[in-house]
Amino acid sequence: MIFPQNDYNSSSFGFSNGQYTFTHCAFGADMFRYSWNFGQNWTTWSNWENVTTINSTVFDGNFWEGQHIMVQCELRFYMPSIAAS
């Protein structure tokens, strides 16, 4: 995330045709995962994609109204080979 103070983005999270979508904008990340219940459970780490589709049923167990997701991204920094030579 380039500007980490701007980490809340309601416009990234959308709903259409019975499915939720999350449009990523943390460009540069290699992996991501998300939580549908404020961090109690997380998905496994997945490869980066531009838009993540989330079936509405993942929110079914929540007792509160409305949907919220938390997204974490991971950048894989590879040390250049020159550093090891």
Add this chain to the structure above:
Amino acid sequence: MFFTSRQAMTSNIAWQRHGCYCLGSQQYFNMPLDKAVIGCQDDWNSLDHFDPTSDTRRLFAQFNYLRTIYGALQDGFDLVQRGNWTYQIQRPGSNGTATEMGLWSVSRAAIAGVQTLNGVFNDQVWLLFMNENVTQTYTYDCKQSLWISSPFESNTTVQNLFAPYETYTLQDSLSSFFNNSQAPWYGCLPSITMEPFSFKAFVPVDQWVPPLPALTRYVPGHDARIQVEAGSANATSLDISFEFNTPMNCDSVTNAMSFNMSSSGIGGNVTVLQSSIVCSNVTNPILPTISGASFSVWSWSATLQNVPDGILTIQLDNPASTLANATTTGVRITSTQRHWCTHERLYRLLTRSWSGRVPPPM
């Protein structure tokens, strides 16, 4: 920023979000917390701090480099105080403990007959240091008792191993170099100006070795975050410049540069716009705030093209200085006895430019 522990070296916003320090200190009298109490308002604190252009990093690299060249600085046990021009003060809150203020002259060498030093040069090194927080000029008559004493013979020209690498020619004192009441005499410095909290290390000019080439500045800055609007004319171009403490070979810097762009598979490959490359001398450098650190004398600048959203790492792999032949290894001694050392390992460090771009709100 925390008072008792250090902040993260990597980019991390947690410390900044924790808030500013707002207590005082029971242990230290009138602790000048200054930056600590406004640290959470300074975005620099949450950036990455492994900055290869940092003044302190460059200065410590020079310390270590000098230790490899001058055996006395690495291992010399013979530390001699040549003189001190000091006085005692009582600081508030120090309960009668005095603090000595002023200028010291010290030499460092091997203990003759006991130690065998390594390094390129094994002779003594002369150190001057001052702990006043203002610029002070010390001027004393070389024939009087307070003369500023060096460990070298008079008429020796000495050169500072730290920036700005200035030279002085030592004058006759009344102190006999061979302790036989006749010439040659010990060298005397008739006058010296010391910057606040400054230090100098002198060797005879024929033993002086130039500093290794090092990065002094990078624009837009280490871990800089840059916002551009999608669709704007310059959305994928970026102006950068590197400054160095020694003159460099322009083509060599260009060829030594490589890019690693983390952009989640979106966008093209970063390239240097060749027609935009400008190499020039820096005539008005930003001076470091710490004593002895080298400053910019030469710069390389250009425009990068095809820069996508994401994180850009720029790497400089061993660009050549025009001071020395960069392809040689080890120490090369010329016929004039100027010792030039290779800087082969110098650029094995990353220059990270984190060029971040965010799209406009959807």
